[in-house]
Each structure stands twice: as structure tokens, then as C-alpha cells.
Amino acid sequence: MKKFFVLMLLALLLVVAVAGAFVYYYLQHDYVVFVESFDNGVLTVDSFRTEGTDQKFRVLCKYGEYLTVHINPSRSERGYYDLDRLTVNGENVTKEVSMLQYRTKVTRKMTINATFKPGEPTQDQEITTETLSLPAPSIDVTGDTPYLGSLGAYNLKDPSIIYDEESGNYYAFCSDNIVVHSKDLINWTGKTNFFKTVTTDDSTLALDFDQFDSVKAWAAEHGYEKDKRYSSATSNRTLLSPEIIRVGKTYYLYFAISKAEEANEAAIFCVATKHLEDAIKNKKWTEVGIVLSTCGYNAGMAPSAGEKKAESDHYDASYAVHPSVFRGADGSMYMAYGGTWGRAEVNGALYLLELDPQTGLLKENSTINAEGEKISTVHGVTRYHTGALIARPGSIPTLPKNEGCLIWGAEVVRRGDYYYLLMTYGTDECNCSVRVARSESPAGPYFDSLGHNVAKFETLSNRGQYQKGDILIAGYNFDRSNNGGVSYQNAGKASTASPSVIKTADGKWIMATHSQIYFKVEGELQVGVDAAEKAELNVDAKSAMEIRQIFWDDSGWPLAVPEAYDNETVKEKFTAKQMYGEWDVVIFDKEEGASLDTVACNHSQTVSILSNVAITKENIEKNAKIDKLYFAKRNSRSFEIKLNGETFVIYPVIAWDWELEKAALTFTGKGDRGSTVWGKKSFSDMMGLYTDTLYYLLDQADETLRPTYEAKIKKIEANPTQSAINTICTKLLKELQAQ
Numbered sequence: 001m002k003k004f005f006v007l008m009l010l011a012l013l014l015v016v017a018v019a020g021a022f023v024y025y026y027l028q029h030d031y032v033v034f035v036e037s038f039d040n041g042v043l044t045v046d047s048f049r050t051e052g053t054d055q056k057f058r059v060l061c062k063y064g065e066y067l068t069v070h071i072n073p074s075r076s077e078r079g080y081y082d083l084d085r086l087t088v089n090g091e092n093v094t095k096e097v098s099m100l101q102y103r104t105k106v107t108r109k110m111t112i113n114a115t116f117k118p119g120e121p122t123q124d125q126e127i128t129t130e131t132l133s134l135p136a137p138s139i140d141v142t143g144d145t146p147y148l149g150s151l152g153a154y155n156l157k158d159p160s161i162i163y164d165e166e167s168g169n170y171y172a173f174c175s176d177n178i179v180v181h182s183k184d185l186i187n188w189t190g191k192t193n194f195f196k197t198v199t200t201d202d203s204t205l206a207l208d209f210d211q212f213d214s215v216k217a218w219a220a221e222h223g224y225e226k227d228k229r230y231s232s233a234t235s236n237r238t239l240l241s242p243e244i245i246r247v248g249k250t251y252y253l254y255f256a257i258s259k260a261e262e263a264n265e266a267a268i269f270c271v272a273t274k275h276l277e278d279a280i281k282n283k284k285w286t287e288v289g290i291v292l293s294t295c296g297y298n299a300g301m302a303p304s305a306g307e308k309k310a311e312s313d314h315y316d317a318s319y320a321v322h323p324s325v326f327r328g329a330d331g332s333m334y335m336a337y338g339g340t341w342g343r344a345e346v347n348g349a350l351y352l353l354e355l356d357p358q359t360g361l362l363k364e365n366s367t368i369n370a371e372g373e374k375i376s377t378v379h380g381v382t383r384y385h386t387g388a389l390i391a392r393p394g395s396i397p398t399l400p401k402n403e404g405c406l407i408w409g410a411e412v413v414r415r416g417d418y419y420y421l422l423m424t425y426g427t428d429e430c431n432c433s434v435r436v437a438r439s440e441s442p443a444g445p446y447f448d449s450l451g452h453n454v455a456k457f458e459t460l461s462n463r464g465q466y467q468k469g470d471i472l473i474a475g476y477n478f479d480r481s482n483n484g485g486v487s488y489q490n491a492g493k494a495s496t497a498s499p500s501v502i503k504t505a506d507g508k509w510i511m512a513t514h515s516q517i518y519f520k521v522e523g524e525l526q527v528g529v530d531a532a533e534k535a536e537l538n539v540d541a542k543s544a545m546e547i548r549q550i551f552w553d554d555s556g557w558p559l560a561v562p563e564a565y566d567n568e569t570v571k572e573k574f575t576a577k578q579m580y581g582e583w584d585v586v587i588f589d590k591e592e593g594a595s596l597d598t599v600a601c602n603h604s605q606t607v608s609i610l611s612n613v614a615i616t617k618e619n620i621e622k623n624a625k626i627d628k629l630y631f632a633k634r635n636s637r638s639f640e641i642k643l644n645g646e647t648f649v650i651y652p653v654i655a656w657d658w659e660l661e662k663a664a665l666t667f668t669g670k671g672d673r674g675s676t677v678w679g680k681k682s683f684s685d686m687m688g689l690y691t692d693t694l695y696y697l698l699d700q701a702d703e704t705l706r707p708t709y710e711a712k713i714k715k716i717e718a719n720p721t722q723s724a725i726n727t728i729c730t731k732l733l734k735e736l737q738a739q
Contacts, residue, residue: 032058032059032060033058033059033060033061033067033106033110033111033112034056034057034058034110034111034112035056035057035058035059035069035111035112036056036111036112036113036114037056037113037114037115037116038113038114038115038116043069043071043112043114061106065105065106066103066104066105066106067103067104067105067106067110068102068103069086069102069103069104069112069114071083071086071097071102071114082116082117082118083097083114083115083116083117084114084115084116084117085113085114085115086102086112086113086114087112087113087114088102088104088110088111088112089107089109089110089111090111155178155543155544156172156174156178156180156188156514156543156544156545157174157175157176157498157514157543157545158174158175158240158241158242158322158409158498158514159172159173159174159498159500159512159513159514159545160172160173160174160241160242160243160244160500160512161173161185161244161500161502161510161512161547162244162245162246162251162276162502163502163504163505164251164276164277166275166276166277167181167276167277168183169181169182169183169277170182170183170184170185171244171276171280172188172512172545173194173242173243173244173253174242174514174545175238175239175240175241175242176238176239177193177194177195177197177207177238177239178191178192178193178194179191179192179193179194179280180192184567185504185510185547185565185567186547186565186566186567188545192280193205193283194253194279194280194283195207195208195211195239195283195285196208196211196283198210206238207238207239207257209224211283212269212271212285212287213287214269214287214289214290215257215269218257218267218269218290218293219257222259222265222295223259224259238257239255239256239257240255240256240257240258240321240322241255241256241321241322241323241409241498242254242255243255243323243324243325245325245326247327247333247357247360249274250272250273250274250360251272251273251274251276251279252270252271252272252288252325252360253270253271253272253273253285254268254269254270254291254323254325254335255268255269255271255323256268256269256320256321256322256323257269258319258320258321264294264295264318264319264320265294265295266293266294266295266319266320266321267290267291267292267293267294267320268290268291268292268293268320268321268323268335268337269288269289269290269291270288270289270290270291270360270361271285271286271287271288272285272286272288272360273285273286288359288360288361289361291323291335291353291355291360291361291362292320292335292337292353292362293320294318294319294320294386318337318338318349318351318386318387319337319338319339319340319348320337321337321338321339321408322337322338322339322408322409322410322498323335323336323337324336324337324410324411324412325355326412326413326414326419326442327357327414328414328442329414331357332354332357332442333354333355333356333357333360333363334352334353334354334355334368334412334442334443335352335353335354335355336350336351336352336390336410336411336412336421337350337351337353337410338350338351338391338407338408338410339407339408339409340406340407340408348392348393348406348407348408349389349391349392349393349407350389350390350391350392350407350408350410350421350423351386351387351388351389351390352368352387352388352390352442352443352444353366353368353369353387353388354366354367354368354369354387368387368388368443369387388443388444389455390410390421390443390444390445390446390454390455391407391410391421391423391437391444391446391454391455392407392454392455393406393407393425393468406425406426407423407424407425408423408424408497408498409423409424409434409497409498409499410422410423410424411423411499411500411501412442413501415509415552415556416556417440418438418439418440418556419438419439419440419441419442419446420436420437420438420558421436421437421438421439421444421446421454422434422435422436422472422499422501422511423435423436423437423454423469424497424498424499425469426495426497431474431475431495432474432475432495432496432497432515433471433472433473433474433475433496433588433590434471434472434473434474434496434497434499434513435448435468435469435470435471435472436448436469436470436472436557436558437452437454437468437469437470438556438557448468448469448470448674449470449555449557449670449674450467450470450673450674452467452468452469454468454469467590467674470557470670470674470676471588471590471674471675471676472499472511472550472558472559472560472676473496473513473548473560473588473676474496474588474602474676475495475496475515475516475602476586476588476602476603476604476678477586477602477603477604478562478584478586478604478680479584479603479604495515495516496513496514496515496546497513497514497515498513498514499511499512499513500512500513501550508549509549509550509551509552509558510547510548510549510550510565511547511548511549511550511560512545512546512547513545513546513548514543514544514545514546515543515544515546516543516544546564547564547565548560548561548563548564548565549561549565549568549570551570551651551653553638553649553651553669553670554635554637554638554649557670559651559668559669559670559676560668561653561655561666561668562586562653562655562666562667562668562678562679562680563655563656563657563658563664563666563680564656564658566655566656568653568654568655568656569654570651570653571637571652571653571654572636572637573636573637574636574637574639574652575633576611576631576632576633576639577726578652578665579609579631579639579652579665579667580609580610580611580726580730581608581609581681581726582606582607582608582609582681582689582690583606583607583608583609583667583679583680583681584604584606584679584680584681585604585605585606585607585643585677585678585679585680586602586603586604586677586678586679587602587605587643587644587646587671587675587676587677588602588675588676588677588678589602589644589675590674590675605617605618606689607643607679607689608689608690608693608729609631609641610631610693610726610729610730610733611631611729611730611733611734612630612631612632612733612737613626613629613630613631613733614629614630614631614641614642614643615629615689615693615696616643616644617689617692618644619696620692620693620696623696623699626697626700626733626736626737628642629642630642634649637651637652638650638651638669639651639652639667641669641677643671643677646671646672646673646675647671647672648669648670648671648672648675648677649669649670650667650668650669650677650679651667651668651669652665652666652667653665653666653667653668654666657680664680664681665680665681666678666679666680666681667679690725690729691713691717693729694709694713694725694728694729694732695713697729697732697733697736698710698732700736701732701735701736705732705735709728709732712728713728716728
């Protein structure tokens, strides 16, 4: 009996051992997965790869592990091919392929087959034309103004955009009494005046002051001559910075008139209509009245006590231009305004006043309106409140205007629990940038992402004055896609300014700005109509309106899409592999381009993004340490990258490349030092930086690796596909990191 139990125990142990071995074998044994590609295709499984006709290879995997198959229909030795069919164990899973990847669990006797069909060249893009499905824009150039769609509607300045449900049009009201319309925010046409005009003594059209009593009275009181020549340089007889807003069924249109050569002598007026298209067409508006007038100091006149204070505190003096009207969360209504004076050495400031939604004019007995100093309108006769100070430049008061930092062109947008103040820094002809700060209250205080109060004066160095506010957009040029050149035909721009933001019915946030267009004359970078004439370019391009989409990062800050708007949708999911490759990268550093006397152009640099690392020419030249260079995924919609010693969080966006005329992968993001970064994937001349990067990595590696990798580099140079370069760089980088 005892022997029987011993035998039973041994048998049981044997069964357990066999079962355990079977389970161990079943779960831990390396299963062979056969991966085959047919018809000149390219497949990648993790770090393994095959290409060519009727090729197959084996991948050793654990049971239950996830296996990712990368479908790469880029260039092979035999041409260009697209995926035709992908099967797993005979089952067609082609429809389950996402972003050229298929992910599945490993099972026994697993076989993956892919067939490819002839396709169009993808110029070695990691993301193909199937993924970049953004349609080419249809640009209407038959109108009375030469437009380039949302890339640049010429001769439009200080735009304010609104959607009119009655006509189905978007309207852009601009300085100089100009309005255009669009159905899609891309094609703009129908350029016309929205107010009546008169012909001056030199046959120039100017604003007709007689059409509104409040304008006529203010102009007479301030010494305007009846038929004085129209001049946008001095702002006489023209209309500045219109602002359009809808309250209920009423459209309120605000606009400014400035006698710029007389310091801050200016006023903001309001008119209204219930039928926007009709008011524009027939030049018929209901007059509401004057909202605000400023006149702090006039040369040769005895200033009042208030005017003396305004002069001594000139960097705080108000200027009634650039109104921005918005609604509060409780239905209240406000107007931000302000800018720089004319000839006076004043760097400007932004103020906030409360309006009455029932009238569109200043609200009586408002706490905000009662605060701040009062500045006389007409030499001490009528006085208006300046309102609450919400922003001023970080300028040193003793600096003259052209060495200080100017501020103007405000726009306030409410989103969620925050009010976002967009403001323009710089001079209109040279180096403007649009910056942003936010507050939980309409009246502030407004802080940037680094905690700077944009209304508080800080004793900073001359260059430190440029540190306030997060840059949303500034002058730029993607040098690689523009072949290093700049002209009115591409998207190189200077002095981006005067933002206007709306939210569309489908939830997109759209920003309109204007900018100066780059010209090169005898090798010198210039802007404006004079430069165009010198270069004998047949275009009168003083300012161009641009339309861009903005979206919101994980911390609730706005970011601008690097390319002009083409109805793109901001996607939420991107993989790290999609980011690998060469990029044309522009960094908006607030320390750069600080001089107000020269054209500011943020030129791009070439950046190579590989697995866990981002390498620039500067890194290579300085032989930087690999552990100080990195690229990593944060979540499904953002990545982290280090450039120029600053860490950026970046967000990919598929957009339309207006220079190369095709869809492209771009990114936009913010740095931990307050800089902004834009990137556009570059697909030409790929071996340049990549060859440098490979040899840079080899210099960091064990000397025994060099012969093997040099042989691989020579083979790749004969047929330099981006996929092959990515593979060898990634392998070498992993070997270095393992050392």
C-alpha cells in the first residue's frame, strides 16, 4: 500500500512537471512568426525588416506578446509601392491598418502576409499621402485683389473677423475702410468699402466724416481739414483697427480715428446694424456714438495736471485705438484698447473699459471705468476714464520709443475659466510678434506661462523687456522648403500683428493677423511696397492678412498651426515613428530680434529626429553628449524634445504646405523658458544631416562598431531611403545607450 502511494505521488509529480513544462513552453517559448512581403513591398516588424519579391523572414516572439507590423510603402530598388492587402493567418486585416501600422497578439503558427501595388512617389515620407489626406486648396485669384487664400490676402491690415448667419459669409473688416468676405476662411474676395468715402483734392479716397454726427463733431473739434489728403502714414482721414461683435441680433462695429502726428489724439466710435450684408452693400449703419477719446499731451500747449502726469508716466498713457470687444462669463461686455503714440516717446499700454450690452457704449457707474487717471479729450473740456491697466511692455521708462518695447493691438478671448489676452509687441514695419497671457478675471491681472504679470513694470535689462508674454507667432521663414529664399510668393513673413480670434460652428478656433511680406533686394531682406517696387515685382503688397488655426495644449495655452489655414483637423493620435526624420524647425525666442530698427526673421534650422534623440547641426559641431539630446512621447497627442538647450512640448498637426503645395506633417509647441517652436517635416536632400548624424553617433561609439556601420552607410548612400536611415540610426543609438 505504501509503495502504491509513493508511485501515485511520483506519477502526480510527473504530471505536474509535464504540465508545468508544457505551460512554460507554451507561454515562454519563442514562437516563430513568419512575415512575408510580396510584389516589391517593404515590411518592418519592430527592428526586423524585409523587402523585395517573395521575401520572408522569421521573428521570435513570446506567446501573448503584442507584435507591431509597420507597413512602409516607400522607395525600394524597384520603384514606389502602396499597400494592397495585409493578412494574418489568412484573414484579411487591411481595414484594421492604422497610420501604416497593424498591432496584434502573438499566437501559434502565426503567418503575416502583405502584398503591394504600384503607387506614386512619396518622397521618402514616413507618413504617406494616404495619411496626409488634406485636400489641395482651391484658390480664387480672379477677384479685384491678388489673393493667395489664407496664406495672404494682400493689402489688408488689422483684420476683425465675424460670421454672418444671414448671408453665410465670414467678413474681415480691416483698417483703411476695407472689408472682404469668404465662405470657407480660405478664399477671400469682394473687396469693398463698408463706410462712405469722399474724394480728396488729390483724387484719393478718404473716409467721409459727415456720415456720422459724432465723428464729424470730433473731427471738427480736433482741427481736421475738410479735404485733407488721405495718408495712412499719419492716419489722417482714415479708419483704424475696426472691431465687429454680435450681441443678440445686433452687430456692433467699433473703429478708431487717430491724429497720430498730434501724439495720442484719437477716438473710438461705434455704429450698429441688424443686417450685416445689407449695411456693407448700401453703406447704411445706425450711429451709436463715441465710446472713448484720448488727448494726453499736445506740444506747444499748457498741459493740465493730469496731462503732466501722463507725460511723466508716458509708458502708461492711454491711446484710443485698436478696440477689442468681448463678453464676460456673466454676460457683461468689455472693451480692451490701446497702443503706442505717434511721434511722442511712448511705448504704449493696454487698458480695459466696461461697456453696456444694451447700448454698446461705456457702462455708467462701472467700477472698472471709475478707476485710473482721467485724460482730457479736447484740451481740458471733456474727460474720459482710461479704465483698468491690463498690460504694458517691460520697457525701461527712460528709453526712447525706438529702443523700448512697443505694445498694441489687443484681442481678448474667453475659453473655459480663463480670459486670454493676445497682444502685439514691436513695430509694425519690422519685428512684431503676437503674445499671450491669461487671467481668471476680465480686468486681470494677466500672467504668462512663466508667471510674469504683463501689467507690472519690472526693472529688467534692455533686452529683458522682451520677456513678457508667450509668443504665439512672429516673423519666420522655413528656409529649406523655400530653398533659403524669400519672396511674396511664399510664406516667409515679418512683423505678424493685430490678432482677431473667432470660434467656428464646428469648434475650430481661428486667428486672423496681418504681416509684412518679405522681399530680397540686392541681397538685403526688406519689407513693404517700396521694396517691391525696387525689385520690380508687380504687386502692391504692404500688408497681408493671414488665417491660421489655433488649438489648445494640455495646459490650456493656445498654439498656432505653422501653416496657413486649409480646413485642417487637429488629430489626437500620433506615434513616435511618424515623427522620425528631418524637420525644418523655427524657434521663436523672445531674446532674438530685439532691435526695432531691422526686419526680424526667425530662420529655420534642420533637426534630425530619431528614436529617443533629436540632433541638430549645432549639436554635431559642439559634439554634445547624447544624454543631453532627447525626443520622447508624452501621450497620444504630444511629444517632448530638447532643442538649443530648451525643453519643448510639441503637438503634431497635418496641414497644407503652401510652399511645396502638398499636405505635410507639422508641429507646434512651447518651451520651458517661454520660447515657441514650429516644425515642418522636410523630405528633400535627406542624406545631408543624416550622414552627419550617423558619423556623430559613431564618434560616440565603441571603435569596434565603426567598420560594420561604415559599410552599412555606404550601402544606404547608394539608395538613401529614409526608412533605411532611420533603421541604422536607431540601432546604433540603442547600442550606444546600452554601453
